[in-house]
Amino acid sequence: MRQFSSLLGCLSVAALAFAQTTNTNNGPYDTLIIRGATMIDGTGAPPRGPVDIVVRRNMIVQVSPSDPIGRAQNGGGAQLAANSSGGAARVIEAAGKYVMPGLIDLHIHYQDSVPLEYQYKLLLGHGVTTVRAFNVGNMSVDEMVAERQRIAENKIVAPRMYVYPFWRNSPTDPRFAIAKDAPEIVKEWKRKGVDGVKMAGLPGEYPDVFKAVADQAKIEGMGLAVHIAQEAVFPMNAVRTALDGASTVEHHYGYAEASFTDRVLQKLPSDYNYASEPDRFYQTGAVWLQADLKKLHTDVIDQLVAQSKKTGFTMVPTMVVYEANRDLERVKTLPWHEKYTMPAIMAHWQPSPSSHGSYFYHWTTTNEADWAKMYRRWMEFVEDFKNRGGLVGVGSDVGSIYTLWGFGTIRELELLQHSGFSPIEVVHSATEIGALSLGNKQLGAIRPGYIADMVVLDENPLDDFKVLYGTGATRQSASGQALQTKAVKYTIRDGVVFDSQALLKDVADMVAKARATKGSTETTAPK
Numbered sequence: 001m002r003q004f005s006s007l008l009g010c011l012s013v014a015a016l017a018f019a020q021t022t023n024t025n026n027g028p029y030d031t032l033i034i035r036g037a038t039m040i041d042g043t044g045a046p047p048r049g050p051v052d053i054v055v056r057r058n059m060i061v062q063v064s065p066s067d068p069i070g071r072a073q074n075g076g077g078a079q080l081a082a083n084s085s086g087g088a089a090r091v092i093e094a095a096g097k098y099v100m101p102g103l104i105d106l107h108i109h110y111q112d113s114v115p116l117e118y119q120y121k122l123l124l125g126h127g128v129t130t131v132r133a134f135n136v137g138n139m140s141v142d143e144m145v146a147e148r149q150r151i152a153e154n155k156i157v158a159p160r161m162y163v164y165p166f167w168r169n170s171p172t173d174p175r176f177a178i179a180k181d182a183p184e185i186v187k188e189w190k191r192k193g194v195d196g197v198k199m200a201g202l203p204g205e206y207p208d209v210f211k212a213v214a215d216q217a218k219i220e221g222m223g224l225a226v227h228i229a230q231e232a233v234f235p236m237n238a239v240r241t242a243l244d245g246a247s248t249v250e251h252h253y254g255y256a257e258a259s260f261t262d263r264v265l266q267k268l269p270s271d272y273n274y275a276s277e278p279d280r281f282y283q284t285g286a287v288w289l290q291a292d293l294k295k296l297h298t299d300v301i302d303q304l305v306a307q308s309k310k311t312g313f314t315m316v317p318t319m320v321v322y323e324a325n326r327d328l329e330r331v332k333t334l335p336w337h338e339k340y341t342m343p344a345i346m347a348h349w350q351p352s353p354s355s356h357g358s359y360f361y362h363w364t365t366t367n368e369a370d371w372a373k374m375y376r377r378w379m380e381f382v383e384d385f386k387n388r389g390g391l392v393g394v395g396s397d398v399g400s401i402y403t404l405w406g407f408g409t410i411r412e413l414e415l416l417q418h419s420g421f422s423p424i425e426v427v428h429s430a431t432e433i434g435a436l437s438l439g440n441k442q443l444g445a446i447r448p449g450y451i452a453d454m455v456v457l458d459e460n461p462l463d464d465f466k467v468l469y470g471t472g473a474t475r476q477s478a479s480g481q482a483l484q485t486k487a488v489k490y491t492i493r494d495g496v497v498f499d500s501q502a503l504l505k506d507v508a509d510m511v512a513k514a515r516a517t518k519g520s521t522e523t524t525a526p527k
């Protein structure tokens with residue numbers, strides 16, 4: 001989804017960014033030990049424990065068994081490591097707890113309509129420690145890079161950010177649309193410190209412009225995330241986009257079109273208009289009903305898997321953001337809206353021709369049935385791609401269509417499991433695979449020599465991802481009462497330890513305050 005907001009909003013965001021508190025007393029530490037945890041290391045290895053994990057400043061330096069048998073076989077080391085440090089130490093007693101790498105969300109937009117602090121804390125509170133951001137409100141490329149730097153220096157409480165600005169139409173810079181001039185912009189962005197390019201439709205997806213940008217991005221070691229827009233899907237379907245150099249393909253676009261055998265272009269009604277969002281979003285799902293399933297699961301997957309093995313090409317489905325299309329009433333009434341959804345964002349989601357993604361004026365059972373069928377095909381496709389060796393990452397694309405930062409990332413984990421992934425495969429996608437697609441080989445796993453991004457959990461996430469939601473998962477108390485169990489205890493980013501539930505409390509307070517100020521009823525689930 002793309003967001004366009006007002007200049008006024010941009011100014012308020014900049015002010016808020018500087019107003020946020022810095023953290024001084026929660027790390028990074030000279031020595032941090034997580035003692036006695038059961039570890040899910042992010043590499044796809046099964047859980048093991050108890051282990052002690054030793055962190056120095058922002059790096060994991062040691063992972064060692066802390067039980068008597070494990071120590072005898074491998075030598076216990078956490079104690080030694082702690083004693084050898086003269087500096088400040090912190091120990092997190094984690095017996096009975098779980099630890100996994102911080103979650104990596106590869107598809108994030110930050111909006112101007114709500115404070116950045118709100119969006120950042122929602123993500124961190126759900127264990128998301130790294131995001132790939134396509135925009136930060138209306139910040140310029142330079143401002144986004146500066147924001148990334150403030151986060152890296154722990155001046156802002158936020159997940160680590162990878163900056164992938166939009167390649168967009170520019171009234172002042174025609175080079176964005178000209179193949180021979182486009183590489184110059186990629187070079188400029190590299191010099192500014194940009195991590196990659198986000199492509200979404202024209203002019204970047206003109207085939208010659210796309211190839212020029214992709215080739216230059218490769219030279220510069222930059223990523224290229226592509227949302228294949230319907231205006232460009234012929235001839236730039238998902239196979240061609242991947243072969244021409246995309247590092248990730250976002251969403252569900254371009255796969256069905258790559259499978260056609262009885263047509264070249266999607267069959268559309270004669271009154272279709274891409275600029276009409278109800279048309280556009282119904283038909284982008286309906287195209288899967290025109291796919292040639294045999295070719296989809298042979299030629300199309302074969303070529304994508306080959307590219308995945310060769311270049312690390314990664315699929316980022318973002319299933320969560322389109323869920324409204326198969327079950328609108330469900331997403332409108334999600335239990336977290338009441339406490340965690342800002343009135344301004346709920347207002348943005350109400351059906352309106354002027355809000356992107358708010359196209360539900362006449363969304364029928366028939367629309368949902370077609371989208372439900374599309375989801376079955378899409379999920380089988382993603383599962384098949386993964387099983388044959390293709391890389392699948394986790395992205396949420398939250399902020400639109402009743403989806404909320406953090407909650408959306410967790411829902412995406414659930415939807416990958418619905419697709420057929422085992423829970424451990426889901427965690428692998430959300431951690432090590434995410435890091436690899438960002439080109440960072442020191443992130444996304446709990447290993448010595450890796451960056452100390454971790455989540456400490458009171459419950460086993462592999463048993464039920466719902467425990468990761470800020471609203472928790474429903475359990476039964478000893479006396480038979482229903483209670484909400486919340487698992488996310490600490491979110492550790494770069495060795496800095498955040499109390500996850502305290503971050504979510506901040507968010508809830510911000511929402512309560514905004515509602516009191518607003519004093520309206522539009523803040524609850526829509527009528």
Ligand SMILES: [Zn+2]
Pocket residue numbers: 001002107109397
């Ligand atoms: Zn998006």
